[in-house]
Each structure stands twice: as structure tokens, then as C-alpha cells.
Amino acid sequence: MRDPATAVQSDPAVPESQRYCPKCGEPVGRSRNGQPGRVEGFCPRDGARYSFRPKLRPGDLIDDRYEILGALAHGGLGWIYLARDRNISEAGSDRWVVLKGLINTGDPDAMAAAVTERRFLVEVDHPNIVKIHDFAQHPDPDTGENVGYIVMEYVGGRSLRDLALNNRGPDGSRIPLPLEQVLAYGIEVLPALGYLHDRGLLFCDFKPDNVIHAEEQLKLIDLGAVRRMGDDMSALYGTPGYQAPEDELAGIGPSIGSDLYTVGRSLAVLSFDFTGFSTRYARSLPAPADVPLLAAQESYYRLLRRATNTDPDRRFASAGEMAEQLTGVLREILSARDGIPRPAASGQFTPERRAFGVPADAAVAPLSGPEVAAALPLPLVDPADPAAGFLATVSGTDPASTLAALEAAQITSLEMTLRLVRARLEVGDLAGAWASLPSVEQVGNDWRLDWYAGLLSLCDPATWPAARDAFDKVYDALPGEPAAQLAVAAAGELTGDPAGAARLYERVWRVDHGFVSAAFGLARVRLAAGDRVGARAIYDEVPDSSSHHVAAQIAAVRAHLDQEPATLAEADLLDASTRLERLRLDKQRRESLAVEVFRTALSWVITGSNGTGGPVPVPVRPVPAQRTATARRVLGQLLSERDIRLGLERSYRAMASLEPDRTARHALVDLANSVRPRTVV
Template identity: 65%
Template sequence: MPSVGTPSFGSPSLGSPSLGGPSGARTSGRTRGRGGLGADLVVFAPVPLRDPATAVLADPQVPESHRFCARCGEPVGRARDGRPGRTGGFCPTDGIPFSFVPRLRAGDLVDGRYDILGALAHGGLGWIYLARDRKVSEAGADRWVVLKGLINTGDPDAVAAAVAERRFLVAVDHPNIVKIHDFAQHADPVTGETVGYIVMEYVGGRSLKELLLANTGPDGRRVPLPLPQVLAYGLEVLPALGYLHQRRLLFCDFKPDNVIHAEEQLKLIDLGAVRSIDDDRSALYGTPGYQAPELAASGPSIGSDLYTVGRTLAVLSIDFAGFSSRYADRLPSPVDVPLLAREESYHRFLRRATDLEPHRRFESAADMAEQLIGVLREVLAASDGVPRPTGSARFTGERSAFGTTGAAPDGGTVAMALPVPLADPADPAAGFLAALTTADPDAAVAALRTAPVHSIEVRLQLVRALLATGDTVAATNQLQATPLPDGDWRHDWHAGLIALTTGQFDEACGHLGAVYDALPGEPAVRLALAAANELAGDTVAAVRRYERVWRVDHAFVSAAFGLSRVLFSGRDRAGAIRILDEVPDTSSQHVAAQIAAVRVAVDPTAGPLSEGDFIDASQRLERLRLDARRQATLAVDVFSGALRWLGAAPIPGAGVSGQLLGHRLSERDLRSGLERTYRMLASLEPDRRARHALVDQANAARPWTLW
């Protein structure tokens, strides 16, 4: 049974073609066409418009299973004792009249202007008709319009809804929202009562529901829409909802039925449920499986509107059988849905959008869209390997790269290298903070403690400055004293930094995981959590998150080093080197990545070495053209590793014919190379003791000679 005041049959697409082949979208670096659908990231095949005249229903009927009382929601017009249900009558529960017969027929003229062609569909508040605007057509151009009337003028809730529409809907003007042209009146041919109709533009594409139902796999069975396509749809509709919210209006009944893809644009249709944020009298309209759980008790809100968007995206993108019953107020587990297991950021996005607690959801449509586009960039980059970087409205870039020496960094180093949350430009101390440029932590602490305004941003920057001085106790106390709103992600972010610095890595994972829940589209957050995972020993999670960060944005070079480290620890030498090779030569860390690759190539920790590994390391080192000291230091690693490898071979030196830094792969030649390299290092060493130690090592490495 539908919820109270909620017709179970939502408004379908207006003029939608018959269900056919699958819809599709492909990824690209740019969008196509005038609509902008795809956020410059996904290219859509335009959905062709349909000849309006072919959209009219030949036999307009409302199935018995979709007949409900508009007031109490109880079934009406149902079959009984073998007789079909009546299409008109009175609700047995509350006596409200009902009628499921179209009031208008082909040939009727409404308000002396609109020629009716027939019924298109039955929607939440009644029948929807297709008409030709005679006044515009007489001027030389046909204009097809849609008339939407009431289920029954005797229903006070329906009348109130119509009055509300008259007040504000004509002023709604957004390219992604169906345009309301006019209101018309017409005498009911049966009762003689004057009936009001909304006159809106005709949108002749296909609803997202129809596109979903038409999307089939190779075996002919229905499959969800491609995730990039679904995310692009979300990015297109959220600004439209944001437009309504800015005007203190709520859409209330967002679902796939109420969104039309026409050519290269989306349109929200069926504004019958739209109401003012301050309206606490009008009937509530929603659809089970999409509506927020608090709707009946607390009424609609911006949060409930955003909830419906999250549910719609979930229905379009995953196999969601039972979404209106078993999963009416929750998402299926990633264990059961491979897409959610594979796309962690998307899963976290859906969890926040559909949280049962309204205050935990996204704050606004713009806030939701900001995270959604980050998720889309990640999904696309992971699918084709092409980075899709973009600036963040929440974080700076990395302050410095960490873990570039090959060894795992300590938590304090990570905390100081991670991106920094951007200060709120509306903060009272924003000007002061912008002028604070000292790099000395102690000086920064002193300046922040004497700031003219002890605002939230000043207090948070003081937490980071205290961490930089190593005073974790003072940083913790300062964070606890900072009056952040409940659920503010900045508390968990800074608590995570403190936990990293103090070596409480599991605790850091918990705090940074909470930030990931709040900001699922931010690579900076995934980078921080990946580092915490690595330090906590969760290599599986570290690999997954480091890789996603690196795929989407090569500016996060710490992710490449982290991913390489964790792959190497899992004995994937080739994978570790491959990632280091992806650090572009334009990066300031390119040389560091190649040095790390040389060391990985000759490190036996990841398993048995081969001649090819040493040849590869030698060639890399020769290409690097480092300064003499670094070149010689790496050469020692290469020569020493090769000597160990030869000594461990079953037949030392047998069949080895390659060259290593200009020396044959034989013990004598390698010893000679190692001796000369130690002597070069000795010549560069200013410390006398260290110089003598290097000479001793050179003598020890010298090949045996016969006198």
C-alpha cells in the first residue's frame, strides 16, 4: 500500500517511445551537444524526441493495482466477486469520491485555446493530456503542451495542491525543469463543475525509468544503467533541485519516472508535489522506495529531497530488487552487490545521501553535487586509466610528498605532508589567516594565540601548528576546546592527524574513515586514509585507496610511492616498479621515483632476482645522470646486490652475459666496479673517519689477485 497521501502510480514520461534497446553513454574528455549533459566527462547518445501525436494512449486506463484513494491511500476501484473494479465511485473508508476516467477527450477545446489530442498518462494528481496551443499555432508555429488536471475536484487536498501550484509554479524558470506556461479552466462534461488545469511544456524524450527498463545485457535480461551515466544524470538534476531550494521550494517526489532525457538534456517533470518549505498544510506526496523515512512524521525538507536523489541513483545503478520493500530504508550490502564493493566512494556517497538521520545527509544540492563529481572522476579514471584531476573546494594540494625514500614514513611525517583543509572565506579571521605566512611552527603558534579573533578557523590552524611543534597534548586539548558543530568532518580530520602523529594508527583509520563518509569525492581524504591503513598494517585497503587516488590525480605523488611500497611488500616487484614509472617526468618527484625503482629492482625481499632485474636497474641508473655522490651510492646497491645474487646462484656466473654499469656480470668484474665506486665515494667524503671506512670497504671488495 502506498504511503498516506501518496498515489502509487507516479507520473511517467510524457510522450515516451516504446521500450527498445539499451540506453548508453561513453566516457570522454569533453561533452557533446548543446545540453551540457555529462559534466564535460561523459558523452551521451542523444535520446530522440517523439512525434507528440504518437504518444497519446489508444485506451487510457488506470490498472486496478494502481487505484488508491487520494486522501487515505486505501485501495479503491478493485475487483470483487468476479466483477471488475469500478473506475468511479466513493472510497469505502472515508467516502471521498474517486474517478479514474479521463475528463477530457480528443477534440475537446479547453479555455478556448487548447485542442485536446488525448490522454498521455495517469499521474500522481490525475490524468495528463496532450494538446495543441491554438493561439500559438495560429501564429504559424505549432506548440504542443501538456495539461494536467485533478483526480477529483471534490478532494480538498487535490484542490489545495492546485491552488499552491497557481501561486508559484509559473515563476519557476530553469532549463532542467519543465516550464509551466499557463493555467486553464474547463467545465467538466459530466458534472458541469469548473476544473482547473496546469498547462506546461511538452517534453518528448524518455523517462529514466524507461531507459532503465530498456537497458538489457547480452542475454536480453535487464541490467542497471552504466555507473558513469547514472552519476552524470545526478549531476544534471542536482542544480535544478538546488534552484528550487534557493527559492524555498521542495520537489518532494523525485524518482526516475519524473526525469525525462530528451535529446541532450534532462528535465524534471510533474511539479504537482512541489511545495513551499514553509507549507505544513498541503498533502504529502512521495513514493515508497524513494521517499525519506521521516516524511510522514516530520514532513519534507531539503534533506528529504536529497534523500530521493540518492535512492534514485541507487535504483538506476544497481540490481535493486526489493528497493520498495526489503530495502525500502536501507542499501544492500557490498557483499551482495559487486558494484558497491568495487566502487567504495560511490557506496559511501549513497550511504550519506540516504542516511536515516537527516542531519547526517548532504547539506545542500551543491554540496551533494560537489562530492558526486569527485566520485565520477574517480570512477572514470579507474575504468580507463586516464587521470581526471580537478581543484578541490575543500583542501589544498599535498604540502610535500611523503614516503619517497622507499621506506614507510612515520605518522607524524604523513600528518605534516597531507593536504590542509581550506579556510572558510566567510570566517571572521579569514584576512588574518591569509596574511599569516610564517613557516616556523613556533612562530605560527605564537601568532595564532594572539589572533584578533579566536574563530573556528584560527583554532583549527592552531591545532595543526601545535602538531608541527610536536606538542600533541596541546593539540588535542585545543581540538577538544574548538566548538565545532556535531558531525563536522573537520573534527575527525584533525583527530586523525593527531592519532597519526602519536602512532595510534587504528584510531586514525576510524577518524579518517568518518571523513571519507562525509566527503566521498575528495582524493585528499582517500590519501590520508590509505596512509593510515598502510601504517596500521591493512595493506589490502591501502592498495585500493592509494590506487584510486593515483588514478584520478597524478599530483598526489605520495599515493604512487605508497602504492608501490605496499605492492612491493606483497612481493609484486613488477607492479611496484610499474607504478613508479607512472610518475611523470614533469613531476618534481620523478627522479626520486626512478631512484626508488632502481632499489626495488635489486631488492631480494620481494622474491628471487634475475639477470634482467639487474640489467634494468643498471640502465635506469645510467639514464638518471645523478650527481656523483647519489650515482655512486646507488651503484653500490646495484653491484652489491649482483654479487649476492651471483653467490647464491646454483652455478655462480653460469650463462650470465649481460653488462652492469659497464661491467660484465662476473664476480671479478663486479668486485672491480664495487671497489672503484667505494673509492669514488671516499674521495667525495669530507669526514675523515667516514672516508677511511669507505676505503676499507673498497679494499674488502677488491677482487683477489695472484702474485
């Protein structure tokens, strides 16, 4: 820890740019006509007295206990002094403490804030919040009036503002803090705000200046603006650029939402060059097109947008909810960067119910809206809902029985209503499902309404754009949830936005390999764009522990086969052969795939190739029957027309031996005879 004595200012002063009248807020103490501004005086507008001079000097003894060493800093409500607690020793030495006084002792609002602090701040006890030990008084050296001072623990270290200002690039210029670091800061401090909120307290003035990083821990400091919820009498303090819109604070007052607003603004200031955050962008965020970080990190942009929404009802409802989404965004960013999945159980969604878009008889499967609707995860049931217990008893039954049980139940709740929507969708009653879906006017802003609206809209191609809009709203509300991104990706693919779908499919797949639909979706989009190598790479990432591993490998084989022979290279055929030989398939599936491989190889050989995918003339002379040991083989057959025909004939006959239908069996034998190489007697 930094030696506290070295943190004391040798010449404490409030910069002129930070001097404002405590009553009307107008600038005071500014330079004029070449003369420096006065540290003490009266506001020319309303005559209120102001003083920006520290009232305590080194050596002053407060309450016969706290010996002042000097001033550390100044904040929105007062000077902060370093002192030695002479009554308590820790490990044989005096305990360092901090005393915070008032910039203007004549300010009645500031004095009222000090009294409020004395009432409840000493009870605040959280590892990420500075500990308030005591409340002391000392006569003002000018007026003789007693002035209150908060006595709190000394926290060595640097503020997040200082860390950001001193973060330099290779050329020495200041650069924003790494986004991962900023998100980690937010995740660590939000529980401290949640602790205050749970006790009916609001921090009100969260900003990078008021968070200290010391000994691998963050602490909230400067609790001077903390107030009780519902307090409409105490003076309200905040910082322009960070605090919620003034009309909101003046109208409905400070709230949990306004506290979280300040966190969102602080994250933005720390993570990118937010020029004009207190002026031009005082109530908004810059567009992603103007900030590369926001353009590259869509989920982070959406998180900031929700945290700082001008409508308080659309912000995060709690510090815990915001921390959960921050964690999800951090997982996504880290996994996209290093390729290491970071799956985690969601607090909002079930896992995906089944994978959609899994190919059966081709390299890709066409996407179906109803298939997606039946596969996407579902919102978890709120355990506090009156119907939660009953709904747990109807899971696992067939859709018709479930619907009957729900309609017979005499329980009214939002969860019951949403379960009815789902049950009617599952029995095919789309009109009934839509009729059951409540409106925002009935239940308020709830992302689950948009989620179910999206599921219903997927069932009709005419409403696929509406599905995308609905899921996009869920993504706005839950920017750290892979399920929301998966739904937007699928709806985007259905509505003709393959690039947007690929971007989100990849983000989902990178963070959690449990979303196999994202892997097949990403491979499908890449194949449609002609990127077969990229598609096969994704198929190879489906782990062998997945029930869809074999389907992915079969799709990878077919990704070689469904292209024109002239675009094939020898390496494509060899890779398809190797993959098929490695798969443990039943004989019928194996021989069926072998037929596809041999047919493609035969077309390639007959067309002719130079091994790079380009066509060349077919040799006039037949290929010699004798081959060297180094000749390339496909499923054990040399890459010659005769050998490939023999392999194809063998596979057709093997399929015929497994075919129970006589007509189909004869057809396979005929195919075998038709491809058999011509022999000379």
C-alpha cells in the same frame, strides 16, 4: 524529437495496482470475483469518491486556446494531456503543450495543490525544469465544477524509468544502467533542484519517472508536488521507496535533506537491481556483500549511504555539495576503469602539503604517523568565516609566531579555533591541540572536527586506530574527495590493513597523480607483499614533471637490489643498470647506487644463476676473459665475477675521491682494495 501525436495513449487507463483512495490511501478499484475493478466509485473504507477516468477527450478546447489531442500518462497528482496551443505558432506550426489535471477533482488537497502551483510555478525558469506556461480551467464533465490544469511545455523523450526498464543485456534480460551514466544523470539534475532550493521551493517527489531525457538533456517534469519551504498546510505528496521516512516528513516536514534523499534513492534504483526498495529496503540500503556494484565501488556506496541517511543532519547540506561529491566519485570510477587521471581542484581541501613515505636510502621508507599528519592536505578556510581575512595574513610564518599571533587575536570563530588546533600541533603541543578541538555539541556535525581529530591521533601509535576511525568518518561525509581516501589508506597501513590501504592508495593515484604519497604507499604495500614488478610499475608512473620522479626511479632500482641473490634473475640486474644509467644524478649519488648494483650483481654471480632466479652450481672453471659482443653488461661491466669486481672497485674509489672526511675516505679505499679481483703476475 519524437512526434508528440504518437505519444498519446489509445486507451488511457490507470492500472489497478496504482489505484488508491485519495483520502485514506487504501486500494480501490481492484478486481474481485473475476470482475474488473471500477474506474470510478466510492472508497469502501471512508466513502470518499474516486475517479481514475480522464476528464478531457480529444477535441476538447480549454480556455478557447488549448485543443486536447489525448492523454499521455498519469502521475501521482493527475492525468497529463497533450494539447495544441492554437494561439502561438513556432516556426510556422502550432506549439505543443502539456496539460496536467487531477486524478480526483473532488479531492480538496489536490485542488489546493493546483492553486499553489498557479501561484508560483509559472515563475520557475531553469533549462533542466519543464517550463510552466499558463494555468487553465475547464468544467468537469460530470459535476460541472471548474477544474484547474497546468499548461507546460511539451518535452519529448523517455523518462529515466523507461530507459532503465528497457536497458537490456546481450541475452535480452534487463540490466541496470551503467554506473557512469547514472552518476552523470545525478550531476545534471542536481543543479535544477538547487535552483528550486535557492528560491525556497522543494520538489518533494523526485524519482526516475519524473525526469525526462530528451535531446541530450534532462528535464524535471511533473511539478505537482512542489511546495514552499516551511509550508505546513499543503498536502504532501511522495512515492514509497523514494521519499524520506514517514516519521521524518510527519515530524520536521520536507526539507532540502529530504529532497536529496529522493535523489540518492533514485540513483540506487537506476544503478543496481534494487529488489524490495519500497518494502524490505524502504528505509535502508542492501549490504555491499549482497550487491557486487556496491562492493566494488566503495565511494559510491558511501555516497548513497550519506544521501539516504536516516538522520537528516547527516545528509548532504545542499544540492551543490552532493553534486560536487558525485562528480568526484565519477572521476574516480572513470579513472579506475581506463587508467587516465582526472585531477580537479578540490572545493574542500588544499593539495597535499608534502609527499609522505618517500624512500631515501632503500626501496621503501617505513611509514611514520607524525610524518603523515604533517603532509596530509588541510581543509580550506571558509571565506564567509569572520576570521578568514585575518587567517590569510598569518599563513607562511613559522609555527611559534603563528601560534602567538593566533592567541593574541581577539576573534572568535570556528575557523580560528581550528587554526589554533593546527598551530599547537605544529609546535608539538599535542595536549594543547586536543584541548582546543571543539566538540560536536559545541559546533554540530562538521567533518573538519573528525579530520583534525585524525591528524592529532596520528601523532601517537596508541591512537592510530582512532585516527583511522576519524578519517573513515570524513570519507563517509566526502566520498568524492581523494584526500579523505588518502588519509584512510595511510591510517589503514599504520594499523595493519595493507589490503585496504592498497585499494585506496590505487584509487587515489589513478584519479590524481598530484597525490604522490599514494604512489609511494601503493608501491610500499606491493613490495611488502613481494610484488616487485607491480611496485616498479607504480614507480614508473610518477611523472618526470614531479619533484619526486628521481626518488621514484631510485626506489625502482633498489626494488631489484634488496632481495636474496637466489631470487634474482639476470633481467633484474639489467633493468636496475638501465634505470641507473638513465638517471641524471650527481656523481656521489650515482656512485653510491652503482656500489649497491655491483654488490648485488657480485653476490648473484658468486651464488650462480640460470637466469630465471633459481640457483645453480658455480662453474669450476673460470669464466674466459674473452667475451662476445652480445654479452650482457651491468653498468658497462660484463656479468662475470672479475668484471663486476673491477666495476665495484672503481665505484668505491670514485666515492673515496668525493669524500671530505679522511677516515671515511680511507675506509672506502680499503673496501676498493678488498673487492679488487686477484691478478696473476
